[in-house]
Amino acid sequence: MTAEPLLRIRGLTVSYPAAGAEILTSVDLDAPAGTTVAVLGPSGSGKSTLVAAITGLLPPEARTGGEIWFDGLALHRMDEATRRRLRGRRIGTIPQDPAVALNPVLPIGVQVAEALLIHGLAGRAEAGRRAIGLLRSAGLPDPESVAARYPHELSGGMRQRALAAAALAAEPELILADEPTSAVDVVAQAGVLDDLAAVTTGTGRTLILVTHDVGLAIERAEWGVVMAAGRTVEAGPIRRLASAGEHPVTRSLMAAAPHLRTARLRPGSAALPPARAQGRQEKRGRPAELLRLDRVSRIYPPAHRADEPVPALDGVSAVVHRGETLGVVGESGAGKSTLAALALRLTTPTAGRVLFDGADLAGLRGAGMRAFRRRAQLVFQDPYAALDPQMRAGDAIAEPVRALRLTGRSERAARVREAADLVHLPVTLLRRRPRELSGGECQRVVLARAFVVRPDLLICDEPASALDAAVQAQILQLIVDVQAELGLGCLFISHDLGAVRQVADRVLVLRHGRTVEEGPAAETLEKPSHPYTVALVAAAPGRRNPPPPAVSPAATVPPGGIHP
Structure with missing residues (x-):
């Protein structure tokens, strides 16, 4: 990295004095023009805060120090009006969370065209046409229809691709991608990253790729920066x-990254309190089959009168036994989240039945429904x-205990502490609000909220998508341990095939709402038979560009050096 950096950061600090929190204590980063720099680090290391500091989008209560230089401009001394002229035009951002980043009351096409209009790069009609082209380039089918839809009418992966299209609209020189594929299946992930590579390779544009996916970083970046506890701890060529x-x-992150050759995790690491062991005894003697979806279909009415009805699921059958994990994989829009919604009776099937512990969910009312709500939990x-x-x-963790009236106030506090301990959430974080937590810490709060009622069925909809490799490994092991202790059945939905390989006993592959393949996890993911499953496995990060053999640790140190 000898070229003059387009982005140069020295001694960056970010703190929240009122909360007594120091998020960044000393961050250095160099990103020359035309390079892709991956920013890695454990959950809570400050990666997302770094992106917010570069763009000037930190909360008002934040206090900053240090220097941020962009193309010779001192961002750390720049007023807000000048920063606004850079955002979207010269610095594009792909946020981590599409549900929060997209305006729920504006059509997707309007939001993709926004940067073009704000910066005077196109008139309204031209901006609309270019927005459709950007959506098409982002791999979204029927971009004209997508442009007219609202965020809630798209799957998580489709929303993420729309965000990428919006960030690239004005052809910025610096692209900040904060977990840009965390909600995207491996096929769509490859498409999004190919799009980013196409607009950066050979163009002089720079991509800062914040990711917890080590395989993806190795495959897509030239340089890596590792953060921990708000500091830069190591930097260098990513493959080194x-x-x-x-x-x-660094070693922990690299060692913990899951891949398709990882063995199925076995229980044994979680130390569960006696109350949980007692819960397991109470569950003995119940039928082995916990959840059955019997030829279920779900057809949604069209969003617009001219459209055809949308078949989200079409005749899918699946079974989850007590103590077993069924992994569900497929690209965005395949019907995975609809399957979870049916299993929880958050929606009802157009055809077919959903049985829980032998009872048809369609017939549950009153006390029976309340009992089901405790026994089946969603992450x-x-x-x-x-x-x-x-x-x-x-309070978020305690909410289901309070709502279901399971305990008194004193036992409720004990339940919260127990659940927080199970997911390795420090008690000091229990008083923080979501905006004061990292994405991984928030995900652990959600996990604790699911475990606090001691359920029988756990439905995980991308439960590790926001976690770095090391914390993801802890959470996946935790799910396996608690499942073994309590005999939980688990429906594990994920686009991360490596994570599915680690926790699933069987795998169900969906495409366009239909089952294309089902079988034992190891056999299905290592030797797939259906062409679509073959394509999914081939697109998994690291398959095209596996990590290199060990080399000497001696390597070029970026300008400014590395802080220990």
């Missing part, structure tokens, strides 16, 4: 960091959207 990183955090895909922004973490 992968094979011979020197810092313990949401989007932790920020799943949490009340004004509610402290401890």
Whole structure:
């Protein structure tokens, strides 16, 4: 990295004095024009805060120090009006959370065209036409229809691709991608990253790729920066960091990254309280089959009169046994989240039946429905959207216990502490609100909220999508341990095939709402038979560009050096 950096950061600090929190304590980063720099680090290390500091979008209560230089401009001394002229035009951002980043009351096409209009790069009609072209380039089918739809009418992966299209609209020189594929299946992930590579390779544009996916970083970046506890701890060529990183955090991240050759996790690491062991005894003697979806279909009415009805699921059957995990994979829009909604009776099937512990969910009323709500819990895909922004973490965890009237006040507090401990959430974080937590910390709050009622069925909709590799490994092991202790059945929905390989006993592959393949996890993911499953496996990060063999740790140090 000898070229003059387009982006240069020195000694960056960010703190929240009122909360007594120091998020960034010393960050250095160099990103020359025309390079892709991956920013890695454990959950809570400050990666997303770094992006917000570069763009000037930190909350008003934040206090900053240090220097941020962009193309010779001192961003750290720049007033807000000048920063606004840079945002979207010269600095584009792809946020981590599409549900929060997109305006729920504006059509997608309007939001993609926004930067073109704000910066005077096109008239309204031309901006609309270019927005459709950007959506098409982002791999979205029928971009004219997508442009007319609202965010809630798109899947999580489709929303993420729309965000990428919006960020690239004005052809910015610097693109800040904060977990741009965390909600996207591996096929769509490859498409989004190919799009980003197409607009950066050979153009002089710079991409800062914040990601917890080590395989993706190795495959897509030239340079890596590792953060921990708000500091830069190591930097260098990404493949050197992968094979011979020197810092313990770097080595931990690289070692923990799941892949398709990872063995199925086995229980044994979680120390569960006696109350949970007692719960397991109470569950003995129940039928082995916990959840059955019997030829279920779900057809949604069209969003617009001219459209045809949307078949989200078409005759899908699946079974989850007690103590077993069924992994569900497929690209965005395949019907995975609809399957979860049917299993929880958050929506009803157009055809077919959903049975829980032998009872048809369609017939549950009153006390039976309340009992089901306790016994079946959902771990949401989007932790920020799943949490009340004004509610402290401890209160969020206690909410289902209070709502279901399971315990008194004193036992409720003990339940909260127990659940927080299970997901490795420090008690000091229980008084923080979601905006004061990292994405990974918020996801652990959501997990604790699911475990606090001691359910029988756990439905995980992308439960590790916001977690770095090391924390993801802890959470996946935790799910396996708690499942074994309590005999939980688990429906595990994920686009991360490596994570599915680690936790699933069987795998169900969906495409366009239909089952294309089902079988044992190891056999299905290692030796797929259906062409679509073959394509999914081939697109998994690291398959095209596996980590290199170990090399000498001696490597070029970026300008400014590395802080220990």
